[in-house]
Amino acid sequence: xxxxxxxxxxxxxxxxxxxxxxxxxxxxxxxxxxxxxxxxxxxxxxxxxxxxxxxxxxxxxxxxxxxxxxxxxxxxxxxxxxxxxxxxxxxxxxxxxxxxxxxxxxxxxxxxxxxxxxxxxxxxxxxxxxxxxxxxxxxxxxxxxxxxxxxxxxxxxxxxxxxx
Numbered sequence: 001x002x003x004x005x006x007x008x009x010x011x012x013x014x015x016x017x018x019x020x021x022x023x024x025x026x027x028x029x030x031x032x033x034x035x036x037x038x039x040x041x042x043x044x045x046x047x048x049x050x051x052x053x054x055x056x057x058x059x060x061x062x063x064x065x066x067x068x069x070x071x072x073x074x075x076x077x078x079x080x081x082x083x084x085x086x087x088x089x090x091x092x093x094x095x096x097x098x099x100x101x102x103x104x105x106x107x108x109x110x111x112x113x114x115x116x117x118x119x120x121x122x123x124x125x126x127x128x129x130x131x132x133x134x135x136x137x138x139x140x141x142x143x144x145x146x147x148x149x150x151x152x153x154x155x156x157x158x159x160x161x162x163x164x
Contacts, residue, residue, distance in 0.1 A: 003040055010053065011036075014060045020118045021064035023107040031067055035060040061123060065133055068115060105155045113148035120145050 014035060018028035038059050046055050106114060119125045119133070120141070127141040134141070 003036075006039075007036055010056060013053075014056060017057055017060045018064055020103070020106070020122065021061070021068065021115060022111075023114075027067065031060070031063050034067075035063040038063065057123075061119070065115070068111065069134070101159075105152060105159070108155065109148055109151055113144050113151060116141055116144035117148035117152075 011032065015028060015032050018031040018035070019025070022028050022031065035056075039056055042059075046052060106117065109117060115134070116130055119130045120127065125133070127138045127145070130136075130141040131138045136144075
């Protein structure tokens with residue numbers, strides 16, 4: 001009974017976490033299920049330090065990363081020597097977009113870029129932590145993040161010009 005209540009309370013939010021890492025709803029559902037199984041079997045390891053939701057989120061992020069590593073999706077995360085110059089972001093365009101539109105654009109990023117972007121910009125991990133989690137160098141993590149931002153800026157600009 002308590003497990004169902006926990007699932008009902010957090011499944012939508014944790015599904016959002018899963019969907020940030022994979023853009024296939026069925027795969028995200030599988031990751032969600034795996035995450036809840038891990039939570040139910042490891043409930044006694046929650047120490048009470050930090051929020052319970054934060055503890056859960058970490059488990060779901062790790063499940064998503066485990067899936068990405070197993071499916072070799074991150075193989076394309078190669079080191080980029082020089083990246084092109086960053087565009088100056090147009091914050092007025094971003095201010096007009098809904099969170100759903102922004103997340104849709106993030107979902108369109110290649111898996112390696114999206115994963116590093118989510119881990120750094122949304123989850124708050126350092127490039128050192130990301131490099132350890134994904135088995136890549138810190139410079140690869142930085143370059144993937146930079147390229148992700150560039151692609152996001154380009155897609156936002158394209159979307160803005162199409163809507164004018």
